Amino acid sequence: MRAIRLRPVPWHLLFFLGPAVVIYTLFSAWPLLDTLRLSLYTSAGPGQRVFHGLGNFVTLLTDPHWSAAFWNALWNNTKFFLIHLLVQNPIGLLLAALISLPGLRLARTYRTLIFLPTLLSVVIIGFIWQLILSPLWGVSEGLLEAVGLGHLFSAWLGRESTALITLALISVWQFVGIPLMLLYASLIQVPDELIEAAVVEGASSWRIFWQIKFPLILPTLGLVTILTFVGNFNAFELIYAVKGALGGPNFSTDILGTFFYRTFFGYQSQVGSPTMGAAVASMMFFIILCGVMVYLYVIQRRLHRYDV
Template sequence: MKKVRAWQLLVFLAPAVIIYSMFSALPLADTLRLGFYTSNDAGVRSFVGLDNYRTILFDPDWSAAFWNAMWNNVKFFCIHMLLQNPIGLLLATLFSLKGLRGARTYRTLIFLPTLLSVVIIGFIWQLILSPLWGVGEKLMGLVGLADWFGPWLGQESTALITLSLISVWQYIGIPMMLIYAALLAVPEEVLEAAHAEGASSLRIFWQIKLPLIYPTLGLVTILTFVANFNAFDLIYSVKGALAGPNYSADLLGTYFYRTFFGYQAQIGSPTMGAAVATLMFLVILGGVGAYFVMVQRRLTRYAL
């Protein structure tokens, strides 16, 4: 084989490295830097060290909103983990069965909302769930559940849960397709040998298929974590930057938006916004790091 020279590697890697540096690494580094500064009314910036972070985490005027958004984000993630991924696993297992009629059509219909704009999804669900002109109450009345209908998007106790369920409905196709592809990759010889030994379909799933797709389940989990702690567009399109009522649906993404750009009576601050963005980055980095240390190592040892 012809030996590849160092300059050839540089030539092929240079475009990707330059683009990644310009649009990802350098903006991230500048955001981390900006979080250590503050600016006065004239726009002059001065170095303040960790003061911005102390303000966000401990100042009562800032910390209450931050920790509320953080706790809402945790609940948002937990709802996705408890509903989206298990249902995605169930659907993927169902569609991987041989002889299922209409499997392709069902997969397409379930995955279709993932391709739609979040603004469209938010607008459609606002129309459906509106107590004034929505069709949600009529649809529930068809199955005798009209008395259970309520203004779920307008109540503090249900706004976040409702938005989480809308998000689960929209994005459930992603874990379904990832897990479905993993199930199709399970060696057919192993399954045939298990059937020959008299193993039931349920036992084959729990003792053969499920262990073999653990890496994919781990990937789905970490993708869900990163996406949920970066969530912004659905909340903003349905509830606006205030994520009402009374910030009950506020996530770190909407909190960052108000802090950086300002909203209504709140004046935007790029330096404080950069500090919030840095904290979001650290939360996501910590979650991803914990996954690789606590989960990925075990999966690697299991595979070996």
């Protein structure tokens, strides 16, 4: 019987991958595992914890004191994501299609200007838009009146019905450059031969895009969708910077990120609970994990990649 000899791992792989694995383990994998572990315990006194099993999750989902806030935050987070999915990604696709047109002048300038807000701090973005939309000293009311639309102005950030939508649109404005660049990079990879053949056959630009370019960029569009999902269910900074940890007014902008912050660290009269905070963080992880798995096993398997 012939013995099987295992090849040694090349030293250069350990040299280059080792630091990345160590950093990922220390700052990502280990904190995640410790958070999952902590969610199974409950506080039994100062500095004391006892094993509680799934009790924290049962409390979070069924106890009226916790469940109402959790389901409200989850629903707000879902709306926050859907606005990005239905507004940000189509706008990013439209801009990418326009900028990728051959012969377009100043295309690099357009890409830079659209992507520039992505590089700015979320805190700065929130502060600037608060000033713009303020009913007291903002410029938005004057701009609307200048074009005859002054009657449409309202305190959008101060009303329960419009605060979350307004914040989501601010986030769309800031991050639309990310789907733009990803989709643009995919569009310019479409072979010129296919486009030229379609033009010779008399196809219009509209038909070329939907029947040739769009099917070829579907994998990238799927990637943009799942990145939007993960990013929005991890959102926190913009809501906290503009509306605070309570997600006002009256929790209408409260999302899972701000709910976790209040639960773990405490806020105003609410006392922080590391174990319940870990349970909220674990639920966020499970929600994101389920969304990614649905994408990988239901959507990604149906997408075909073409060699172009």
